[in-house]
Amino acid sequence: MTDRTDHPAPPPPAEAGATITPIRSLDELAPGQRYELGGFALSEAEIIEFARRYDPQPFHLDPEAARESLFGGLVASGLHTLSTMFGLVMGSGWLARVSLGGNRIDTRWPAPLRPGEPVRVTAEVVEVQPSRSGRSLGVARLRYRVRRVADGVVVLEATGRHFLRR
Secondary structure, eight states: OOOOTTSOOOOOOOOTTOOOOOOSOGGGOOTTOEEEEEEEOOOHHHHHHHHHHHOOOHHHHOHHHHHTSTTSSOOOOHHHHHHHHHHHHHHTTTTTTTEEEEEEEEEEOOSOOOTTOOEEEEEEEEEEEEOTTSOSEEEEEEEEEEEETTTOOEEEEEEEEEEEEO
């Protein structure tokens, strides 16, 4: 458990559509907190361009070939979805003052993301561990979920270990 005697109480998690308040310390996080971080949609052109450069598989590159695939149509690369989600998280400013990097991310893609489908990103605090060495940092395990707006289906779930300042 985190000792909060030296630090202000954690800010309440953001409501959908609210502006997220950047945290000032690892100690502002507690397991179970959830944050709404915004949303995005990937166009067909963005999906194809990313695939050309980084994940050249037919179901990401060619709408016609994709119709014959397991997906039945063009879908975003999971790596594209993950990169866009992470860009949104870092761009939100939520961790900007405290982020020191990370060393692990466990990812799964339970459903495809199709061109133009709007999605929303949430973060849940899974675990908080202050440094045992007395250093002014710690580790937070954060679970990100990317859900389609239309039906709430999860298209990406990623749990990452972040090194954060205290």
